[in-house]
Amino acid sequence: ATDNIAWKIAIPGKGHSSPVIWEDRIFLLACMAEKEERVLLCLDRHTGKTIWQSTIIKTPLETLHRLNSRASSTPVTDGKMVYVTTMKVDERKISAPNVGAPRMITPGSFMVSAFDMKGKKKWEQNVGEFISAHGFNACPILYRNLVIINGDHDGKSYILAMRQDTGKIVWRVMRRHKTRSYVTPLIRNINGKDQLVVSGSLCIISLDPLTGKRLWNIEGPTEQYVASMVYDGKLFFMAAGFPTYHVMGIDPRGRGDVTNSHVKWHKRNVRCYVPSPVVVGNYLIVADDRGTANCFDTRNGKRYWQKRM
Secondary structure: OOOOOOOOOOOOOEOOOOOEEEOOEEEEEEEEHHHOEEEEEEEEOOOOOEEEEEEEEEOOOOOOOOOOOOOOOOOEEOOOEEEEEEEEEOOOOEEOOOOOOOOEEOOEEEEEEEEEOOOOEEEEEEEEEEOOOOOOOOOOEEEOOEEEEEEOOOOOOEEEEEEOOOOOEEEEEEOOOOOOOOOOOEEEEEOOEEEEEEEEOOEEEEEOOOOOOEEEEEEOOOOEOOOOOEEOOOOEEEEEOEOOOEEEEEOOOOOEEOOOOOEEEEEOOOOOOOOOOEEEOOEEEEEOOOOEEEEEEOOOOOEEEEEEO
16 A cells, blocks of 8 residues: 555665655765765655755775665764765775685775755865775764764774864774774763763773763674664663674663673674664564564563564
């Protein structure tokens, strides 16, 4: 039945970017492969009609995982500007680091761009290198006057914050383990203090989003992360990963290394990696990569059920 479909429109190019909505506008990214362009689209929310389409960058097509796309990053907006991330490909190829089967891949640069609501590019910044056999994705988030991005990759990894008006880098935290992960950071207020919490690159960390100062960390429990975390007002919940699988309930009220003190529960028998979890009341729903859903008690990790979807 199609009675409930208000409109349906074909999108030029391809991409896994999620659409974001501000009032009557929809923003999303796409890759125009034949032109080697990454574009930002602005659609009318009521009709689907394209209001404008702006080129973000023209760059050769990067190598990537077969389940990834070349426009996977979701944009973010505050109603004044739209912030997007893309990868600028080098003119060279290198042997892929941190893979089981040797192959050549395209390294590149991590680009952050800001557009006004009419589609005009206001600034663009190259914030560092980006290397991954799986391709690119890094969804920006906004905090006060900052744009914050996670630059985990198989090289000199970083998390950094930039000024929204100019793109100037305010703080940069280098990552110890230099391992690709694709997690979008989550900012929540814990006992009156904002925390930026992110899993990836062999650890889970909390930073002060204004300064990048480390508040707490948990070492491990695995190497690579894709799924973003969720928070229910008491605990953060992490699902990962590769090469081993984990679901954790984490108390964010510690300081320093809390690996042995603030993991409230930990499950290792769920083959989750890519899908992000969902928390509703006392229930944590975790989908795994085989199409199976799991339901856990948020308080103690008890599994209520596991069903094929």
